[in-house]
Amino acid sequence: MVDVLLGLQWGDEGKGKVADFLTPNYDVVARFQGGPNAGHSLEINGKRHVLNTLPSGIFHENCINIIGNGVVIDPVRFMEEIDRTTEAGGHVIENLRISHKAHLILPAHKILDAASEAARGKEKIGSTLRGIGPTYRDKIGRNGLRIGEIFSPRFKERYEKVKERSLALIAHYSYTDFDLKSMEDEFFNAVERLRAYQFVNSEYLVNQYITEDRRILAEGAQGSMLDIDFGSYPFVTSSNTTAGGVCTGLGIAPRQLNNVIGIFKAYCTRVGGGPFPTELNDKVGQDLRDKGREYGATTGRPRRCGWIDLVALKYAIMLSGVNKLCMMKGDVLSGFDEVKAGVAYLQDGERTTEVCFDYGAELNAEFVSHEGWREDITQVTAYDALPKEVKSYIDYLESELKTGIQLISVGPGRNQTIVRD
Numbered sequence: 001m002v003d004v005l006l007g008l009q010w011g012d013e014g015k016g017k018v019a020d021f022l023t024p025n026y027d028v029v030a031r032f033q034g035g036p037n038a039g040h041s042l043e044i045n046g047k048r049h050v051l052n053t054l055p056s057g058i059f060h061e062n063c064i065n066i067i068g069n070g071v072v073i074d075p076v077r078f079m080e081e082i083d084r085t086t087e088a089g090g091h092v093i094e095n096l097r098i099s100h101k102a103h104l105i106l107p108a109h110k111i112l113d114a115a116s117e118a119a120r121g122k123e124k125i126g127s128t129l130r131g132i133g134p135t136y137r138d139k140i141g142r143n144g145l146r147i148g149e150i151f152s153p154r155f156k157e158r159y160e161k162v163k164e165r166s167l168a169l170i171a172h173y174s175y176t177d178f179d180l181k182s183m184e185d186e187f188f189n190a191v192e193r194l195r196a197y198q199f200v201n202s203e204y205l206v207n208q209y210i211t212e213d214r215r216i217l218a219e220g221a222q223g224s225m226l227d228i229d230f231g232s233y234p235f236v237t238s239s240n241t242t243a244g245g246v247c248t249g250l251g252i253a254p255r256q257l258n259n260v261i262g263i264f265k266a267y268c269t270r271v272g273g274g275p276f277p278t279e280l281n282d283k284v285g286q287d288l289r290d291k292g293r294e295y296g297a298t299t300g301r302p303r304r305c306g307w308i309d310l311v312a313l314k315y316a317i318m319l320s321g322v323n324k325l326c327m328m329k330g331d332v333l334s335g336f337d338e339v340k341a342g343v344a345y346l347q348d349g350e351r352t353t354e355v356c357f358d359y360g361a362e363l364n365a366e367f368v369s370h371e372g373w374r375e376d377i378t379q380v381t382a383y384d385a386l387p388k389e390v391k392s393y394i395d396y397l398e399s400e401l402k403t404g405i406q407l408i409s410v411g412p413g414r415n416q417t418i419v420r421d
């Protein structure tokens with residue numbers, strides 16, 4: 001049985017918290033795409049942990065954590081993450097399995113990411129500069145280097161070839177602001193250490209678990225609106241963040257997918273460039289940022305903030321067949337006189353309720369307003385105890401999204417989670 005957990009907005013919805021919260025119901029948590037561009041925060045006993053490439057079940061003793069073929073891995077950052085997670089009590093050495101087919105992020109990929117962003121000038125994507133785009137580019141271009149190759153006697157030779165191609169592009173950009181030698185030293189040291197971990201043919205392992213009726217949670221990174229096909233292209237990431245990515249990123253057949261759990265914030269945020277129709281560039285936006293501590297878990301950048309966008313949410317639910325919803329950070333909305341929801345777009349002044357092909361049109365949103373609530377809800381543990389305005393907002397969202405909200409998160413902690421029947 002495979003359930004899927006996905007972000008429905010532009011990332012940072014709270015996937016890490018929910019995955020960690022739900023892990024006791026699963027035997028396996030598996031990442032299927034993305035890489036160290038992700039930053040998933042978990043709060044355990046008041047202490048915050050940020051995971052980038054490791055799946056969010058890593059703090060549970062009895063859970064196998066798989067990094068699938070669809071993921072890209074930077075050995076340097078990965079070893080740092082493994083060290084700090086092991087130190088904090090994560091079960092990495094025993095419980096982690098890494099697909100031989102996951103692709104390696106090389107130092108030259110990271111440099112190329114920076115060079116390509118610098119060349120974009122005002123059109124910057126706002127990449128996390130973790131080398132994600134150049135690595136997937138080499139994968140799709142059939143030039144990539146897979147992590148299983150670290151065990152091959154030809155590894156160094158293959159590495160040099162992949163590196164040279166990226167260096168040629170970097171030269172094309174006339175980009176010189178890097179020290180490749182020291183980056184390579186770090187890279188090869190990390191690769192050396194990586195060999196101690198458990199590498200597997202994860203597509204076989206996952207399918208064996210399915211045959212054994214084990215419960216698997218596929219954990220997404222980024223969000224549906226950053227999907228390479230369906231997101232706000234080109235301001236997207238380089239992988240499929242929607243449910244289709246689970247099949248290709250882990251080797252799971254579509255008919256094996258069961259529940260698709262969609263995570264969204266009660267408002268909306270975005271880091272980096274690109275359209276954001278419900279964005280608030282005013283005091284309300286700043287208040288959301290301050291109250292919600294909306295600064296990136298990976299890069300520390302301030303996140304752009306706005307009201308919830310129902311056009312985008314309906315789109316994301318449709319694309320992935322989401323049948324269960326989790327609403328995060330409702331606590332952040334306490335104290336606002338009104339809470340708004342974007343219900344339609346005005347694209348060059350024309351009203352539409354679809355996410356349209358973006359040709360650089362001016363995009364604004366039409367809003368519906370709801371009564372806000374004053375009460376602090378961070379200690380509420382039962383749905384019935386929520387203020388009536390919160391319940392009315394939830395009723396409204398459920399009727400618009402035609403999907404039940406089964407989990408309501410009112411703070412970063414595991415115990416700040418309300419589960420509805």
Ligand code: GDP
Pocket residue numbers: 007011012013014015016017038039040041042043292296297328329330331332409410411412
């Ligand atoms: P992810 O990338 O989807 O895992 O999300 P991030 O970890 O990047 O960002 C979510 C942030 O919100 C983290 O700092 C979480 O600790 C925090 N968080 C998660 N759920 C809640 C919630 O219900 N209320 C509040 N106030 N914070 C939350």
Ligand code: IMO
Pocket residue numbers: 007010011012013037038039040125126127128129130132133220221222223226235236237238271272273297
């Ligand atoms: P999690 O898993 C929020 C954004 C970047 C940039 C664009 C492309 O924590 O939700 P990339 O580095 O992938 O080339 O960047 O995508 N982005 C994210 N935004 N959360 C993330 O991950 C993100 N991963 C990438 O800010 O706009």
Ligand code: MG
Pocket residue numbers: 011012013038039040041297298
């Ligand atoms: Mg994040």
